[in-house]
Amino acid sequence: MTLKDKLFLFLGLMLSVPFLKVTGQTQADRPCDEKATRETVNLYRNLKKLSGSGRYLIGHQDALAYGVQWKYEKGRSDVKDVTGDYPAVYGWELGHLEQGSARNLDGVAFDKMREFIRQGYKQGGVITLSWHGINPKNGKSAWDVEPGTVASILPGAPYHDVYRKQLDRVATFLLSLKGDKGEYIPVLFRPFHELTGGWFWWGAKTTTPEEYKTLFRFTVDYLQRIKGIHHLLYVYNTSGGLQSDEAFLERYPGDDVVDILSFDTYQFKNPQADFATSLKGDLALVEQLAQRKNKVAAVAEMGFSQIPEANWWTGTVAPSLKGRNFAYVLFWRNAGVKPDNEMEYFVPYKGQVSEKDFVRYYRLPETLFQKEARALKLYK
Numbered sequence: 078m079t080l081k082d083k084l085f086l087f088l089g090l091m092l093s094v095p096f097l098k099v100t101g102q103t104q105a106d107r108p109c110d111e112k113a114t115r116e117t118v119n120l121y122r123n124l125k126k127l128s129g130s131g132r133y134l135i136g137h138q139d140a141l142a143y144g145v146q147w148k149y150e151k152g153r154s155d156v157k158d159v160t161g162d163y164p165a166v167y168g169w170e171l172g173h174l175e176q177g178s179a180r181n182l183d184g185v186a187f188d189k190m191r192e193f194i195r196q197g198y199k200q201g202g203v204i205t206l207s208w209h210g211i212n213p214k215n216g217k218s219a220w221d222v223e224p225g226t227v228a229s230i231l232p233g234a235p236y237h238d239v240y241r242k243q244l245d246r247v248a249t250f251l252l253s254l255k256g257d258k259g260e261y262i263p264v265l266f267r268p269f270h271e272l273t274g275g276w277f278w279w280g281a282k283t284t285t286p287e288e289y290k291t292l293f294r295f296t297v298d299y300l301q302r303i304k305g306i307h308h309l310l311y312v313y314n315t316s317g318g319l320q321s322d323e324a325f326l327e328r329y330p331g332d333d334v335v336d337i338l339s340f341d342t343y344q345f346k347n348p349q350a351d352f353a354t355s356l357k358g359d360l361a362l363v364e365q366l367a368q369r370k371n372k373v374a375a376v377a378e379m380g381f382s383q384i385p386e387a388n389w390w391t392g393t394v395a396p397s398l399k400g401r402n403f404a405y406v407l408f409w410r411n412a413g414v415k416p417d418n419e420m421e422y423f424v425p426y427k428g429q430v431s432e433k434d435f436v437r438y439y440r441l442p443e444t445l446f447q448k449e450a451r452a453l454k455l456y457k
């Protein structure tokens with residue numbers, strides 16, 4: 078390095094210091110997609126800022142489509158029935174889109190889903206998509222764990238083209254999500270979720286870490302480079318009960334293809350004292366890794382089906398998350414009675430035993446629902 082080069086380097090550093098101080102951001106406060114749209118860049122920055130404030134957005138899966146004992150009632154949501162406000166994060170599910178179905182695996186029509194997504198976005202909310210896609214190798218469900226499935230769909234493998242066609246359909250839907258000005262609606266995309274579990278075809282029992290990483294990276298590259306999609310934030314998602322940093326990161330596909338680190342967790346028994354302990358452990362671990370990587374942390378799915386514990390919200394959920402740096406927590410769907418006769422709902426409806434406590438939870442300063450989320454102008 079010549080003396081002149083050194084001088085320029087020194088001047089460059091001096092000039093960048095005040096800039097970094099003023100904005101409080103570094104380049105790393107940007108999404109991993111270098112071509113991310115303006116709204117997507119802004120959303121990422123705002124989620125990051127929010128998660129550092131100790132407050133977090135509350136989400137609900139399928140919130141606008143149905144609830145316990147109702148479906149497709151304009152403007153309705155079980156969260157709104159109980160609190161008077163909508164959730165701030167809207168989760169939707171893509172499963173069966175990849176096979177060209179008009180409805181997803183839970184019976185929600187994709188044409189309606191698109192409208193609900195537009196509605197949530199217009200209300201200032203955040204959209205996240207999960208994908209219980211069918212097994213590309215044998216056409217069975219996401220829960221079909223035929224060994225070697227992922228290996229058989231990677232580039233060069235026999236079922237690769239089947240997987241590409243699936244992705245083409247997903248891409249077409251993603252490219253149809255636009256706001257009023259024609260801008261793409263940013264989406265937190267969460268493919269191949271609960272990857273540490275053994276219940277999906279991409280799960281840890283039948284997939285090697287290298288295969289998982291290759292599939293994730295191929296998918297991101299295909300969507301970005303071949304399909305020109307730049308309105309996604311990518312969510313890496315394990316199941317809960319995490320044992321160590323290594324266990325969480327074993328299948329992590331890389332900082333250049335992930336924006337949000339997350340896990341899913343459910344309480345199954347009542348009472349279950351170890352749920353809060355396990356939740357707190359997972360929160361601490363994921364928060365610390367997200368901070369180290371300068372990424373956003375989230376709880377991508379949480380719940381206690383049928384919420385039999387009247388004070389679960391302020392007794393278990395709120396204290397576990399208190400003071401943590403998470404951008405959002407999403408509660409799973411209010412399916413009501415399912416086709417298999419199982420009853421499933423994860424937020425209260427009017428008259429449910431935890432209804433009053435959910436209102437207390439709503440009123441806590443750290444929980445943000447639609448009205449507060451809107452005021453944050455997450456896309457600006």
Ligand code: BMA
Nearest residue numbers: 170182183209410412415421
């Ligand atoms: C699961 C259950 C299923 C549903 C799937 C995808 O956790 O709610 O009933 O089909 O999610 O939404």
